Amino acid sequence: MKDNNWKQIVQMHGTLRLFCNLAIRKTPKGEALSAQEIDLMYHVALSKEAVTPGMLTSTMGISKTMISRLIDGLTQKGMILKKKSTTDKRSYSIVVTQKGKKEIDNAYQYYMEPIYRLQKEMGKEDLETLFSTIEQANEILHKSTLSTF
Template sequence: MKDKNWIEIVKKQTELRHFGSMAIRKAQKGEHISAQEIDLLFRAAYAREAVTPGQLAVAMGVRKTVISRLVEQLAAKQYIEKEPVKTDKRSYKLRVTDEGKKEIDRMYYYYLNPLYVLKEGMGEDRFEELFELIFEANQILAEEQTKEKE
């Protein structure tokens, strides 16, 4: 075996999964919107300008087919609109509708509450440090995935 301390790495992976399951809430029972739909809706809402499905696929780390399915579901609920790109008739950008903004206002606290609790419990500085480390870790892993695809 390459790594004699693999059991310690497995324990860390378990902690990471546990953290993820506590920090990222699933949709409440009876909700009519999934966690992935919420993620896409939040990302489209806080983008400075309308986003493309390709941009969302990269940002969310999923395939474009997943984005297409989510877009169709959110459009059917009238939470987002597709705006055609004038220079390319096959392309479109996404815009959150007024109904979508109401839905975000209705549910954001439930989904973000674990992070508010974490921030309060850790304090501002340690909370920011945690997310700086997470950002750095995500960059390292993204670079490795890019290498593997080449």
């Protein structure tokens, strides 16, 4: 192996994977919506501007195909609506329905509990430092993967 630090890199990768598994909750069995569907609705509900599928591809870091599947599923479940563009008939934005907003409210505490626990145990300042570093890493990794989405 060319990298003399490969063992350390493997260990770091394992630490990152464990953090993700502990901090990002899986969808409970029997739930109607997946964690990715909830995440998509969070992005739409919290945005100050109209959200398009292309924007979601970029902000969520997943493929156009996956975004389309999530949108189709959420539309069928009545959680979101596709709002056609008045200027471009091929384009549309996404709006969360009342039913979707209720689902977001119900899921919020379950999915956010690990972050609240980190804030309580680490303190607000350390948590902000952690997430600032994660955002920096995301930007670096996002640049190298933009062409794959």
